[in-house]
Amino acid sequence: MRTNGEAAGERRGTVGGRARREQIERAAAEVLADVGYAAASVARIAQQAGVSKGVITYHFRSKDEILRRVALRLFRECADHIVAQTSAAAGPAARLRAGISAELDFFSSRRLEFRAMAEVMANHRDASFTRAFDDVAGVEAVALAELLRQGQALGQFRAFDADEVAHLIGAAKNRVLDRWASDEALDLASASATLLDFVESAVSVRSAMRISDPFDELGR
Amino acid sequence: MRTNGEAAGERRGTVGGRARREQIERAAAEVLADVGYAAASVARIAQQAGVSKGVITYHFRSKDEILRRVALRLFRECADHIVAQTSAAAGPAARLRAGISAELDFFSSRRLEFRAMAEVMANHRDASFTRAFDDVAGVEAVALAELLRQGQALGQFRAFDADEVAHLIGAAKNRVLDRWASDEALDLASASATLLDFVESAVSVRSAMRISDPFDELGR
Amino acid sequence: MRTNGEAAGERRGTVGGRARREQIERAAAEVLADVGYAAASVARIAQQAGVSKGVITYHFRSKDEILRRVALRLFRECADHIVAQTSAAAGPAARLRAGISAELDFFSSRRLEFRAMAEVMANHRDASFTRAFDDVAGVEAVALAELLRQGQALGQFRAFDADEVAHLIGAAKNRVLDRWASDEALDLASASATLLDFVESAVSVRSAMRISDPFDELGR
Amino acid sequence: MRTNGEAAGERRGTVGGRARREQIERAAAEVLADVGYAAASVARIAQQAGVSKGVITYHFRSKDEILRRVALRLFRECADHIVAQTSAAAGPAARLRAGISAELDFFSSRRLEFRAMAEVMANHRDASFTRAFDDVAGVEAVALAELLRQGQALGQFRAFDADEVAHLIGAAKNRVLDRWASDEALDLASASATLLDFVESAVSVRSAMRISDPFDELGR
DNA sequence: GATGAATGAGCCTTCATTCAT
């Protein structure tokens, strides 16, 4: 019998414990993807894992910890994957492309986990109802903004508010994943291509020559 | 000559009833914006409205009806506003710009309601856990895709998968609203300008002359 | 505006009021027959009557009063009918037969009301959960027992515990009504004939000669 | 390795679980007997059992399951008891007598449970307000009718509508139990004797010699 | 007379968590 003060999170030392934790996290992801954040109860997670409810509170401090881990683990794995895939790319334009590709590539084999992560990121809140993952989701945009600024400095990207545009790109990219996550039939590869082309067109420097919109003169 | 047993939803008739319903819907929106979908309970809505819990089930068939109304009403008002603001615009490019502007403009005075609507749209599910608002949110993209196709036919927009790009534009636009909704300090006007510029750049026809990326040759 | 102390039951004076009360009582009977005692709520009664819930508490002191009236009115009307139909009958045996016939006859045009009455009689309780209609239902048995005793004194009926047998006859008779009430297809006339024959055989004096049961000797 | 989310009804396995279930069922029966079907709430049952409300939903899928079990268990035990006690009886007349005696005997040590069962049988309805136990209560009459027909074939019983009479006998028998259940002072043994005599007189073949009713000729 | 509105208690159920074994 463990002492009351012992932290459940520390129990991940043993090999069996780690396996159990992962089994539970996987079940939690499945439930989140299936029924959504609001209906993802500990009971349902236990049922999905084929485990008693007690096991879950034995291995996790709280439901909160499970959800956080489901989201953060994937988020970090994704970040690592992107860094690895991006490091070889030379120059901001290539890195931008490589980064987006890497992310889509990363999630392409983790449809279910992506849905789970998205559910948690969008909904999880702390005790005072403040969204808990706004910050962590924000770092992605910060890194992207920095990349955009570098590209602007090098003359690869045209002039725009880099912070703002970083968010727009991130949003477009997430929508591709969201749609694919909720519609398995969607062709992720072709959607990726469209996305890359869309983003590139939006940020790249282009000739001053622009086909004028004949209607533009008419105003509105 | 109506009864409590009768459908509460039909109680819209009397002037007092309509006012109460609106008060409750407002309170529901406030709660949704404040604590999020999962924590938006009838009790909290009642408390926010300063009425007893019973009043709410008196005026609404179910909690579901309240949430649906909070979301759909704003959604429809927004759609109407966009149609009105867009009708004068001549040509797809102008209509695209006008449409986005109109939507941002519409929500600019409804920050709280927008958050509420977003919470419901993202989370509301039916009894079998299927997202309830996926369809209604989809019609927006369908209309946008049609607009894009018209622009392509007229040579205003470059070649791309119109359906896919419609979603990307929608996502970018929503992100602007999302961020502004959760951070009042954000300057919606300037963000709008950036968004419009971003979208226009992404879809407009442009010269074939493109500044080559010196790194591109190195590949990755 | 009436004073608070005024009894709602007194409001039955006016002609309109009486009509309303009867309309509500009829609706209550319909609901009772339809959904049973436990689910017969004021809301459902109001809905059935096509009237607002408020009307009901305006005309009746409480739900309790409605139910009591639904049951008692029919009970009394039935008793009156029986008395009228029985008065002509000469002698206990004839009166027994006439009484049973009269009761079945009385309810034969009040199927729904009978179900309602039965629901209330079987379930209605006072504040301390004591069945409220045990007494009133008992008077029927008392009267029947008296009749049986008279018949015994006259040698028409054989010897038996008259009080006890009164209950048995009453139960058999009620079962006929119960079954017919819940199964419209049942032929009440033929069931009545069987019932009368059954009861008569049970109570009538008969010859001492009885066909011996050949198995009886084997005993058990 | 079971879960709270799993079907609670299957939790019968463990010895402690079974004991709790029985404790709760007993408490439910006590409450039903005490306050009647309509007022038998989960809260009251929990209070009677001396446990928290949650325990009840932990051990039972729903309130419905508890009530059904309370009724059906006793019903089946009773049926088994009757079969056992009746098997030795030779011939329909003896079996009829033995069956009635067995049932009264069975319930004589289960006064409270009988009341509970009667409450549930009379009131329990499904979601569409159809009485849930009409069928199961009907099988008793079917078996009795068959017995009566056998007796008629053997010449032990006189001619009558066996199906109808089976219901009449059942009703009479239940009334004895009902009265005894609500009035402990009632002498069940003597009531039983009267019942058996009553039934036997009603169904047995008797001599054609019948004391004529002098009043009958007068008609009515 | 009549009614829409409101109330607060109570309904059954699900919840996250605790704890003895």
Next chain:
DNA sequence: GATGAATGAAGGCTCATTCAT
């Protein structure tokens, strides 16, 4: 390590009743 059992708060909803208009 693991789990069945238990808890009490909270969930959405229905209830009989009260009351201002």
